Amino acid sequence: MPTYAWTVIGAGPAGIAAVGRLLDHGIAAEKIAWIDPAFAVGDLGQKWRSVSSNTIAETFLGFLNASAAFRFAEAPPTPLQEVDPEDTCALDLVADPLVWVTQQLRERVHVVQATATSLSLHQRQWRIDTEHREVFSDNVILAVGAVPKSLSYPHLDEIPVEVALDPEKLAAQSLDGATVAVFGSSHSSMIALPNLLRQPVEKVINFYRTPLKYAVYLDGWILFDDTGLKGHAAAWARENIDGKHPDRLERCWVSSPEFQEKLEACDRVVYTVGFERRQLPATPQWGELEYNQQNGIIAPGLFGLGIAFPEYAEDRYGFGEHRVGLKKFMDYLNSVLPLWLHYGT
């Protein structure tokens, strides 16, 4: 049974970055194992393709050019390169080049198309179990992604976030005359709301907890870079939430006396209330593991990356956010990988 130097679990943008940068650091391709059930660019490639980005095209190109092992310079021309570099775009414009990058990385490293079910450390070596086989590795990077959070209002028929964010899938729902509750004030909320208002719904009620927050582009940095609204979502919110509500849109503060009555008027619901880490492979030796939010270390030779284990950083005014986005994963990896290469089992 071969032992790998590194195993990357997850082939979303974070897992792709990890494999690319390990190769760039001189880890031999045959010493790297890569585990994912689909190798289809994670949720970005499978669920969010039609979503309008909150990142400008130049930043996506920065990600694609940040690893020599991606060989992006050799990729066929892509529509992402045609977009104004300062403009946002649909996420499929970055998903497609990432499919290409995945394919050519897969040809180099050892690929296990499976889900990792458990992780354990024995004699300074990680054992990773999957449905098909076990993998032994000195080091493991977990890049397993996140799933949308939910709330529990069982009398309401839920429209999954990935449907609400995709106009084609939403059009296939029968929403004629429906009153739809949308919980949240996030980037996803400000995409789901106009999508729903384009459907023959009776009314949409947006239930919120806090005022909206907008990202502000300043000299060399962005205020509320990770939690503020950006791009088309910000423009729509300024006009229609903080400006004049469209006819069929109501808003309701969740702590207001009308909350219960308004909620009872609804028949469908969309929860755009953030994301939480996807269930990890079981770690029976320790139970649930914590990660270090500044350097991604979970255990000796075990590290976390991507939306499941984001960096926490403060801006120059001391406001702290979890750093989520492709380029942020790459920049963070560049700062922590030299450390990980020295923090083995």
Ligand SMILES: Cc1cc2nc3c(=O)[nH]c(=O)nc-3n(C[C@H](O)[C@H](O)[C@H](O)COP(=O)(O)OP(=O)(O)OC[C@H]3O[C@@H](n4cnc5c(N)ncnc54)[C@H](O)[C@@H]3O)c2cc1C
């Ligand atoms: C509405 C929306 C808008 C967004 N807009 C932007 C944007 O404008 N700019 C930007 O940079 N990013 C954007 N993102 C993407 C965001 O950065 C995501 O955080 C990113 O896709 C997460 O990448 P990831 O690799 O951490 O996780 P994922 O993409 O979720 O990938 C995780 C992978 O791990 C696999 N996996 C999970 N568990 C296991 C296991 N046990 N064994 C094997 N494999 C496993 C999964 O199958 C999946 O393939 C957006 C996301 C959303 C939802």
